[in-house]
Amino acid sequence: xxxxxxxxxxxxxxxxxxxxxxxxxxxxxxxxxxxxxxxxxxxxxxxxxxxxxxxxxxxxxxxxxxxxxxxxxxxxxxxxxxxxxxxxxxxxxxxxxxxxxxxxxxxxxxxxxxxxxxxxxxxxxxxxxxxxxxxxxxxxxxxxxxxxxxxxxxxxxxxxxxxxxxxxxxxxxxxxxxxxxxxxxxxxxxxxxxxxxxxxxxxxxxxxxxxxxxxxxxxxxxxxxxxxxxxxxxxxxxxxxxxxxxxxxxxxxxxxxxxxxxxxxxxxxxxxxxxxxxxxxxxxxxxxxxxxxxxxxxxxxxxxxxxxxxxxxxxxxxxxxxxxxxxxxxxxxxxxxxxxxxxxxxxxxxxxxxxxxxxxxxxxxxxxxxxxxxxxxxxxxxxxxxxxxxxxxxxxxxxxxxxxxxxxxxxxxxxxxxxxxxxxxxxxxxxxxxxxxxxxxxxxxxxxxxxxxxxxxxxxxxxxxxxxxxxxxxxxxxxxxxxxxxxxxxxxxxxxxxxxxxxxxxxxxxxx
Amino acid sequence: xxxxxxxxxxxxxxxxxxxxxxxxxxxxxxxxxxxxxxxxxxxxxxxxxxxxxxxxxxxxxxxxxxxxxxxxxxxxxxxxxxxxxxxxxxxxxxxxxxxxxxxxxxxxxxxxxxxxxxxxxxxxxxxxxxxxxxxxxxxxxxxxxxxxxxxxxxxxxxxxxxxxxxxxxxxxxxxxxxxxxxxxxxxxxxxxxxxxxxxxxxxxxxxxxxxxxxxxxxxxxxxxxxxxxxxxxxxxxxxxxxxxxxxxxxxxxxxxxxxxxxxxxxxxxxxxxxxxxxxxxxxxxxxxxxxxxxxxxxxxxxxxxxxxxxxxxxxxxxxxxxxxxxxxx
Numbered sequence: 021x022x023x024x025x026x027x028x029x030x031x032x033x034x035x036x037x038x039x040x041x042x043x044x045x046x047x048x049x050x051x052x053x054x055x056x057x058x059x060x061x062x063x064x065x066x067x068x069x070x071x072x073x074x075x076x077x078x079x080x081x082x083x084x085x086x087x088x089x090x091x092x093x094x095x096x097x098x099x100x101x102x103x104x105x106x107x108x109x110x111x112x113x114x115x116x117x118x119x120x121x122x123x124x125x126x127x128x129x130x131x132x133x134x135x136x137x138x139x140x141x142x143x144x145x146x147x148x149x150x151x152x153x154x155x156x157x158x159x160x161x162x163x164x165x166x167x168x169x170x171x172x173x174x175x176x177x178x179x180x181x182x183x184x185x186x187x188x189x190x191x192x193x194x195x196x197x198x199x200x201x202x203x204x205x206x207x208x209x210x211x212x213x214x215x216x217x218x219x220x221x222x223x224x225x226x227x228x229x230x231x232x233x234x235x236x237x238x239x240x241x242x243x244x245x246x247x248x249x250x251x252x253x254x255x256x257x258x259x260x261x262x263x264x265x266x267x268x269x270x271x272x273x274x275x276x277x278x279x280x281x282x283x284x285x286x287x288x289x290x291x292x293x294x295x296x297x298x299x300x301x302x303x304x305x306x307x308x309x310x311x312x313x314x315x316x317x318x319x320x321x322x323x324x325x326x327x328x329x330x331x332x333x334x335x336x337x338x339x340x341x342x343x344x345x346x347x348x349x350x351x352x353x354x355x356x357x358x359x360x361x362x363x364x365x366x367x368x369x370x371x372x373x374x375x376x377x378x379x380x381x382x383x384x385x386x387x388x389x390x391x392x393x394x395x396x397x398x399x400x401x402x403x404x405x406x407x408x409x410x411x412x413x414x415x416x417x418x419x420x421x422x423x424x425x426x427x428x429x430x431x432x433x434x435x436x437x438x439x440x441x442x443x444x445x446x447x448x449x450x451x452x453x454x455x456x457x458x459x460x461x462x463x464x465x466x467x468x469x470x471x472x473x474x475x476x477x478x479x480x481x482x483x484x485x486x487x488x489x490x491x492x493x494x495x496x497x498x499x500x501x502x503x504x505x506x507x508x509x510x511x512x513x514x515x516x517x518x519x520x521x522x523x524x525x526x527x528x529x530x531x532x
Numbered sequence: 533x534x535x536x537x538x539x540x541x542x543x544x545x546x547x548x549x550x551x552x553x554x555x556x557x558x559x560x561x562x563x564x565x566x567x568x569x570x571x572x573x574x575x576x577x578x579x580x581x582x583x584x585x586x587x588x589x590x591x592x593x594x595x596x597x598x599x600x601x602x603x604x605x606x607x608x609x610x611x612x613x614x615x616x617x618x619x620x621x622x623x624x625x626x627x628x629x630x631x632x633x634x635x636x637x638x639x640x641x642x643x644x645x646x647x648x649x650x651x652x653x654x655x656x657x658x659x660x661x662x663x664x665x666x667x668x669x670x671x672x673x674x675x676x677x678x679x680x681x682x683x684x685x686x687x688x689x690x691x692x693x694x695x696x697x698x699x700x701x702x703x704x705x706x707x708x709x710x711x712x713x714x715x716x717x718x719x720x721x722x723x724x725x726x727x728x729x730x731x732x733x734x735x736x737x738x739x740x741x742x743x744x745x746x747x748x749x750x751x752x753x754x755x756x757x758x759x760x761x762x763x764x765x766x767x768x769x770x771x772x773x774x775x776x777x778x779x780x781x782x783x784x785x786x787x788x789x790x791x792x793x794x795x796x797x798x799x800x801x802x803x804x805x806x807x808x809x810x811x812x813x814x815x816x817x818x819x820x821x822x823x824x825x826x827x828x829x830x831x832x833x834x835x836x837x838x839x840x841x842x843x844x845x846x847x848x849x850x851x852x853x854x855x856x857x858x859x860x861x
Contacts, residue, residue, distance in 0.1 A: 062571075062572065063572075065572075066572035066601065069572075069581065070596060070598075070599065073581075073585050073596075074596055161731065161735075162731065162734055162735040162736075163735070164735065165732060165735050165736070165737035166721075166732070166737060206606070206694060207694075208694035208695065208722040208724075209694075209695060209721075209722055210695050211694050211695040211696035211697070211859065218642055220604065220605035220608040220609055220612055220641065220642055221604050221605060221609055222605075223604065223605035223606060223608055223609075223640075224603065224604050224605055224606065292727070292728060292731060342731075346727065346730075346731060347727055347750050348725075348727035348728060348730070348731050349725075349727065352571070355571075355572070355574075356572040359572060359574070359577055359578055359581070362578060362827065367749065367750050367826070367827075368750065369749075369750025369751065369753070369754065370750060370751065370753070370754030370756060371750065371753050371754050372750075433600055433601070433602045434602065434604065434609060434613075436604075436609075473722075473724075477721050477722075477723075477737075480688070480719065480721055481688045481719075481721060481737060481738060483685045483719075
């Protein structure tokens with residue numbers, strides 16, 4: 021009951037008119053920034069830090085403003101994923117896979133509302149997890165050494181086969197390409213630059229956001245330009261918006277998915293070396309393995325929208341656990357929040373909960389408030405968001421291009437990144453022509469470095485002994501799941517296919 | 533400017549004199565800007581934002597200092613940008629630290645040298661620490677170094693910088709001072725930041741940690757880790773007083789991660805002097821002393837020419853260590 025009393029105190033701190041106003045402002049700005057390709061949660065928070073300082077806000081109000089932006093951006097990332105097929109930020113990438121097909125089928129409203137609800141569920145449970153388990157959860161993070169992290173990343177890649185393409189070879193090619201791109205930059209384990217060609221801009225490696233915006237947004241613009249030349253009616257596509265709220269039966273069928281993925285995402289968020297992107301990715305691929313009996317994931321299955329959204333919002337909450345309890349950021353955004361805490365003279369770490377209880381509980385209360393506010397804000401606004409689909413492509417596409425360029429330049433302030441983005445745009449255009457899925461490329465780039473570093477750390481620590489990789493019960497368990505996840509679909513998949521072939525002969529339908 | 537009545541007349545006179553000289557030089561930054569050469573959230577970002585905020589709070593600049601994150605190349609992108617494109621910008625300062633000096637010394641900013649910019653002032657130093665987990669059997673720094681001397685493969689040292697970076701160099705400096713002959717055999721594991729390295733120390737994956745006091749502070753307070761030695765010339769003040777120095781344990785090793793600023797190479801003398809005196813005033817303020825105390829920053833008060841020659845010495849020293857340990861030729 022001690023905890024409920026503390027939470028009550030937290031609400032007493034957070035529930036002032038000023039703080040509610042700040043939370044509202046933060047949620048709104050966060051949603052907008054999350055939706056714009058290129059601007060993600062970490063930039064969103066960083067952009068608003070000066071505002072918090074200029075207004076002379078104290079510790080708790082500043083944190084309320086900035087965490088509202090954080091949660092808002094996590095909500096907002098899905099909007100452009102669903103409507104345009106362009107992820108607003110890294111964690112929203114998996115939402116493209118089923119959200120965009122749903123929108124194309126005229127179910128954009130449903131997809132947006134459903135993902136809003138899934139986001140709420142994920143974030144809601146994660147906030148409770150944060151309250152109840154933060155000090156204990158830190159112990160989970162301590163179970164993960166380099167060997168276990170490597171097993172976790174390997175698991176992510178081995179379940180990749182299910183994602184985004186019917187052609188497994190192309191999926192594997194895309195992932196390998198992404199892994200290759202991840203090699204660019206200074207190798208931290210030896211200090212030697214790789215594939216940088218003496219270009220100082222490449223020393224830190226490629227920025228994921230630059231890659232995402234180039235691959236998804238710019239290639240979309242290029243495809244549009246090409247089609248427009250060939251076919252004058254390209255902008256005459258009729259788009260049906262359909263109903264705006266999901267039916268009860270759809271919500272019901274998605275509920276188990278949301279609960280499972282909230283848990284998975286939360287755990288991924290708690291691990292400082294994993295983060296929200298891995299959370300949404302593992303949520304999606306595991307859920308596909310579990311419930312996708314009819315092979316509808318990737319073609320606009322509502323569960324494929326709910327899974328990554330619940331997963332990545334739960335991971336956002338989970339990432340606050342190591343930040344508050346260890347002072348170790350679990351994601352880019354929490355790194356920024358950590359810097360804010362430090363500049364407010366609050367030292368996160370093992371003693372934060374006892375030394376600054378007002379800040380911690382005020383923050384947690386603010387998370388609840390922001391979460392309800394976002395749900396209340398997002399559902400009625402679905403109708404407004406879907407209007408985007410009414411904008412003719414000849415107006416929309418230049419806007420997408422402009423926002424991409426401004427967004428990327430805004431992050432790094434470097435024109436070199438713009439060139440890299442254009443390069444990725446052309447590459448994305450080519451790959452789309454070849455029907456190579458784009459999501460595994462980003463996953464490879466995103467996870468490749470961490471995977472490689474953890475492998476090398478593990479092996480170096482054990483003086484070159486590779487058996488260190490299967491030296492703990494946890495890593496053995498992770499490897500077992502990975503291998504089952506890889507092998508099982510091969511066996512079952514073959515059987516399902518042969519059955520489908522048999523049926524096809526009878527009905528003559530469904531030609532792939 | 534409002535003077536507190538309690539100030540001594542002399543101090544007031546001195547301050548107004550310095551205010552007069554600034555006025556006589558007639559330079560006030562119109563649009564003060566600070567480049568943090570890394571993404572938001574790191575030490576450089578902190579330097580820019582904290583100093584920018586306090587400069588404004590203390591009335592030393594009229595406008596909010598704009599913080600621009602220009603990440604890439606471990607600070608190399610920002611360095612090249614300042615040298616090539618903004619060499620005569622009078623309103624610009626850039627956050628720097630020992631990491632900047634390390635990379636300049638190792639030639640990791642291709643084609644750039646420290647002489648291409650003007651070094652303004654330091655704002656404090658973060659002394660290095662070498663620590664182990666609280667339940668580790670190792671009690672003193674010589675014990676740890678003896679283990680490394682006997683069998684380098686038995687001890688993994690974790691740090692937040694890449695191989696050849698400042699965290700790595702600190703442990704090598706200590707090993708060398710303790711008579712470890714081939715320091716290249718010291719097993720160093722690079723993590724993404726000091727926080728991750730400490731976490732792995734607690735998880736038991738590695739045996740020792742090398743980093744800055746500010747990174748270790750929270751975990752020392754909670755009793756999770758044990759500081760074997762702080763790499764400062766003398767014991768530090770206040771709450772850090774209990775940490776033994778390496779020197780008093782017979783290992784003559786000093787490693788400080790200083791923080792400060794540089795300015796574009798062709799900044800006018802008037803602007804340079806104005807920035808130097810403003811950062812100097814900030815350093816002397818009570819608000820900055822509080823910030824330093826809260827973040828574990830130790831005093832390092834160098835401005836203008838003194839700072840310029842300090843950086844020069846530091847670059848030369850790092851270059852010679854890096855050559856000795858074979859990181860550069």
